[in-house]
Amino acid sequence: xxxxxxxxxxxxxxxxxxxxxxxxxxxxxxxxxxxxxxxxxxxxxxxxxxxxxxxxxxxxxxxxxxxxxxxxxxxxxxxxxxxxxxxxxxxxxxxxxxxxxxxxxxxxxxxxxxxxxxxxxxxxxxxxxxxxxxxxxxxxxxxxxxxxxxxxxxxxxxxxxxxxxxxxxxxxxxxx
Amino acid sequence: xxxxxxxxxxxxxxxxxxxxxxxxxxxxxxxxxxxxxxxxxxxxxxxxxxxxxxxxxxxxxxxxxxxxxxxxxxxxxxxxxxxxxxxxxxxxxxxxxxxxxxxxxxxxxxxxxxxxxxxxxxxxxxxxxxxxxxxxxxxxxxxxxxxxxxxxxxxxxxxxxxxxxxxxxxxxxxxx
Numbered sequence: 001x002x003x004x005x006x007x008x009x010x011x012x013x014x015x016x017x018x019x020x021x022x023x024x025x026x027x028x029x030x031x032x033x034x035x036x037x038x039x040x041x042x043x044x045x046x047x048x049x050x051x052x053x054x055x056x057x058x059x060x061x062x063x064x065x066x067x068x069x070x071x072x073x074x075x076x077x078x079x080x081x082x083x084x085x086x087x088x089x090x091x092x093x094x095x096x097x098x099x100x101x102x103x104x105x106x107x108x109x110x111x112x113x114x115x116x117x118x119x120x121x122x123x124x125x126x127x128x129x130x131x132x133x134x135x136x137x138x139x140x141x142x143x144x145x146x147x148x149x150x151x152x153x154x155x156x157x158x159x160x161x162x163x164x165x166x167x168x169x170x171x172x173x174x175x176x
Numbered sequence: 177x178x179x180x181x182x183x184x185x186x187x188x189x190x191x192x193x194x195x196x197x198x199x200x201x202x203x204x205x206x207x208x209x210x211x212x213x214x215x216x217x218x219x220x221x222x223x224x225x226x227x228x229x230x231x232x233x234x235x236x237x238x239x240x241x242x243x244x245x246x247x248x249x250x251x252x253x254x255x256x257x258x259x260x261x262x263x264x265x266x267x268x269x270x271x272x273x274x275x276x277x278x279x280x281x282x283x284x285x286x287x288x289x290x291x292x293x294x295x296x297x298x299x300x301x302x303x304x305x306x307x308x309x310x311x312x313x314x315x316x317x318x319x320x321x322x323x324x325x326x327x328x329x330x331x332x333x334x335x336x337x338x339x340x341x342x343x344x345x346x347x348x349x350x351x352x
Contacts, residue, residue: 008182009293013214013286036347038189040340043288045302049340053347061350085352095306095321097277102323105278109285110189112219117185126221130271139352145271147278164216164225171212171229174237176261176315 007117015159016112019121022077022152026057031118032080035151038114039107045091045099051107054083054137064136065148069128078123078150083133084108086144104146111149121154183293191335192288195297198253198328202233207294208256211327214290215283221267221275227283230259230313240312241324245304254299254326259309260284262320280322287325297330 007015032055039053056062057080066076075081084107086100093099112122125148134145183191208231215229232238233256242252251257260283262276269275288298301324310321 006184009185009188009289010210010214012185013217013290016219018219033343034186036343038186040343040346041189041338042285043192043194043300045300047339049346051346054352055347055349058350093302093323094304095302095309095323097322099302101273102277102281105281106285109218109282113185113289114189124219124221126269126271126275128270133271137350137352143352146273147269147271162217163223167209167212167216170216170225170227171231173231174234174313176230176313176319 009113012113012116016116017160018123019150019154020074020123021155022074022079022121022150023155025079025153027079027120027152031120034118035111035114035120038110042107042110044103044106045093048099048103050086050088050100051104052085052087052143054085054139056081056083056137061136065128065133068132069125072125072127074123074150075125077152079152082111082149082151083137083139083145084147084149085139086146088144100144101146108147108149111151115151119157120151123150125150185289188289188292192292193336194299195326195330196250196299197331198250198255198297198326199331201255201329203255203296203328207296210294211287211290211296214286218279218283218286220279220282221269224275224279226262226264226276227280228261228263228319230261230315232257232259232313237312241304241309244308245301248301248303250299250326251301253328255328258287258325258327259313259315259321260323260325261315262322264320276320277322284323284325287327291327295333296327299326301326
């Protein structure tokens with residue numbers, strides 16, 4: 001693995017960005033396995049590990065996705081597209097949220113940071129019809145599709161200034 | 177900051193564990209701010225940043241939480257309890273999921289990994305009544321409580337072997 005593998009957590013958090021343009025360069029098997037391993041090690045409610053990942057590298061399938069998600073050519077460009085699903089009984093956490101979208105999100109977050117440390121780029125794809133993704137990949141009706149993520153070598157690896165609200169706007173102390 | 181601040185992403189992912197017993201030692205302001213900064217830098221759908229965090233250090237409030245969440249004394253023990261909320265219009269991602277629980281989860285995941293790199297422990301608290309948390313903290317009705325997290329110095333900082341499904345059980349290639 002390369003030197004970037006030792007990138008610190010905060011450096012990965014600071015440099016990770018949403019990558020929407022990728023080089024025509026495959027992600028090595030070893031690196032793909034490392035980001036999947038990062039996902040596998042994520043925490044989940046009651047350690048249920050309901051996450052299931054469909055890893056797509058087939059150019060034809062990626063082209064279909066790009067054609068369905070207008071303006072998101074990165075779905076065809078990216079070396080890998082990951083459809084992150086949940087095989088779930090849809091149990092609730094007591095805060096009143098379903099556990100599975102949160103747990104799958106944690107696994108995908110691990111992927112984004114592990115990828116950044118390997119010099120890879122990722123992007124959550126919001127604007128794609130989940131029903132079409134499920135149909136194309138043969139994902140059964142009772143499996144939940146939570147997110148779709150691109151993974152590959154970024155065309156522009158330079159970091160960007162993140163546009164974020166200041167802490168004062170998002171943190172309160174002791175009381176709302 | 178200490179040496180652990182340079183912990184690599186994969187090391188943090190491998191060593192992070194759910195901590196349910198904490199030392200009676202406050203988390204330094206600087207470290208608290210670093211984990212909150214990690215949350216602030218998380219990605220979110222359309223960069224909406226709907227996350228809002230109520231940081232609780234008051235022993236009385238933490239005791240109330242511990243009393244409500246049977247068997248979870250760590251809510252009183254932990255130096256900090258974070259109630260992670262969303263100020264949201266509840267918009268959907270096209271995969272058919274609400275964006276806000278996922279985005280708040282990403283921010284909390286950043287906290288768990290940044291904390292691990294600082295030698296701190298975290299734990300998602302599932303079994304607590306969200307309505308009581310909201311009431312105690314004065315969180316308005318229209319604000320969503322997504323998760324509650326403990327943060328502090330772990331009583332036992334040694335890593336644990338993670339019990340996880342093997343990759344073959346959670347990863348499929350090209351097709352479900």
